[in-house]
Amino acid sequence: MVLMALSGNHAVAWAVRRARVKVVAAYPITPQTTIVEKLAEFIDKGEMNAKMIRVESEHSALAAVYGAALGGARAFTATSSHGLLYMHEVLWWVAGSRVPLVMAVVTRSIGPPWNIWSDHSDIMDQRDTGWIIAMAEDNQEVFDLTLQAFRITEDERVNLPMIVGLDAFILSHTVAPVDIPSQEEVDAWLPERKQLYVIDPNNKLQIGNLALPKDYAMLRRSLEEAMNNSRKVIVEVDEEYGKVFGRKYGGLVEKYKCDDAKYIVILMGAWSGDAKEAVDKLREEGYPIGVLRIRFVRPFPINEIIDVAKGKKGVMVIDRSISFGNAGPLFIEVSSTLMGLNIALKGVLAGIGGIDVGVNDFTEIFKKFINEVEEYGTFIKRQEWWLR
Amino acid sequence: MVNIRELPNKKYLLPGETACLGCPEALGLRALGMALGDKAVIVVPAGCSTIIQGIYPRNSINLPVVNIVFAAAGATAAGLSAAYEMLGKDAVVVVWAGDGATADIGFATLSGAAERNDNIIYICVDNEAYMNTGIQRSSLTPRGAWTTTTWVGKKEHKKDLPLIMVSHRVPYVATASVGYIMDFIEKVRKASKIKGFKYIHLHAPCPVGWRFDASKTIQIAKLAIETGMWILFEYHNGVFRISPPSRPYADKSKRKPIIEYLKVQGRFKGISEEDIKEIEKWIDETWEWYLLLEKHTSSMLN
């Protein structure tokens, strides 16, 4: 066990190094830049045997690592916000090609106006693409998720790309102790890269030419099947990682004091820690509340959420982004998951644009809305903005 | 010079595909296969050659192919090439991209790959418009040409992309034509032996988009050289040289009149006298620049 003081971004870089990634291509964007800079340093100093392609845009960054992945090499890229949006069409192409690939997204809000701070707009915008998408709570989980991503994506039941999300600045730039296992320990756990197919002179294969509608639809369905398969793979990898490295997180979700709770808060990302602290404080005051932290947005933890929410009085979903014209996207997904169950549901939009939301805010939010249900039997408004 | 009988008899484009009659891209793909053989891995961004491959799960190209989104060919090829290098795989990565994917939507990724000197061959197969989507103008459409987005003829001149690539000072830049297939094959083979970024611009007259009889593709391509409208050259190791088929036409008096080239293509029907004069000026200027480059860089040889 080697503890290093690392920012979330540097934790990502260390995981990429440990995973023996061979090709990196990325374009700088605040606040992802220090991931790329650290990887460039590792490579240039000979500490990491990889090639870095200094691409001229994010669209090219994902295309380049896609090419590398097709050729048989473990590859990686990272981006945020507008960079992620710029490469959006390539995300679809990568997932549809069924090639394992890992990308870190430092979640940052989208302009205009320009805003470099954290919310989840960019990452939630990728839900439909076919990528597995996970969000970390702290720097240790950032490292662990990134390393696990290579294992999950390359599993023969999966063969899908994966995004590891970390909040801008809160995790990306804040330094915390992170346990970095040794190269030997990782080598013993993470096997050599395998993938469904490789494009090279030994394989006369062509990827992606025109398909007629029925064939296309069948391919899409098999992608969905793979996404569903990934559920158990994620849990298996989490369990195994726990045995080998001593850290287990609970699979697609993390349950915090949910069993005897009457109210559940659902959220994801760095602020989950503050939410848990708020829950601790409120429990001292007698509020029966728990946190269900979403670790994986895709595949969406449908059964896990139903399991926890069944029989509860109220579920509150805290979103750090909004799907304009409806509600926060997590709230929309949780609502559709829990439809038919007799539970009060409420969405709260907070932290948008990087507004700081801490323990005191959460304590106030949770208390207010629990009191609402206790008094009226339901939440008053379906959705509310928290703009302190 | 390669002998025609030394070319492989293997079919690299399999019959029964979807190309139009007289298609220069189909011919070019065949030539590419014959030039490189089984070591080639081809990256194809959206364009005619996407469709020429036919319908999944069949493919008419007898080589590994990566189809990719329109603006990403250069970068995808760079990634493939990097992987092969890291994994010790022996392969020649070739981008086979149309003028749209190269000069317009994929311009940034082209320039990026060139500036980084990525180890790939980039071939622009230039039919001078967005043919696959139905003949819309591109920056490589010549002045005066009809397209479905320039009904009275394009106002702007054809962007001199080969010269732009020479300005990147990459190891190898060449222009070629489907009218001089052996010259093209030689250039591709030469490029495959060089490390770094190689660019070949293949002039590809399209019967459907340019409005001429399908059987005349080769003649039109030759006429482009004979009128001086398309110039064959090589730029290698910093030395710029006009290729032998174009050499006679460095002398303007030897060039056939431009009208000979324009009048056999329906896309130039009704072209104005002013446009013809402007085209001639542009071509003369292009020749001047190229000959200057040739003179200057050859003097550097000694």
Add this chain to the structure above:
Amino acid sequence: MAPLSRPSFGASGSKTGTWRIFRPVLNHEKCVKCLLCWLHCPYSVIERPSDPKGYITIDYDYCKGCGICASVCPTKAISMVPEGE
């Protein structure tokens, strides 16, 4: 399951010989075996004989009748004849 294809004849889904309006016909007497027709056929439907003394043959299952072979033949040994004649 991935969108992977394999090299095949007839990738258009049909035998493209049905596209023809004119078919190329070789006159052996005029043919000088230069192979220029074989070189310039965009579709690989001209078969180059393994014996250098032999004549090319045309795969009429797939030949689209574009006429390039006839057009480049230096001795006009190939004629484009209307289909059905």
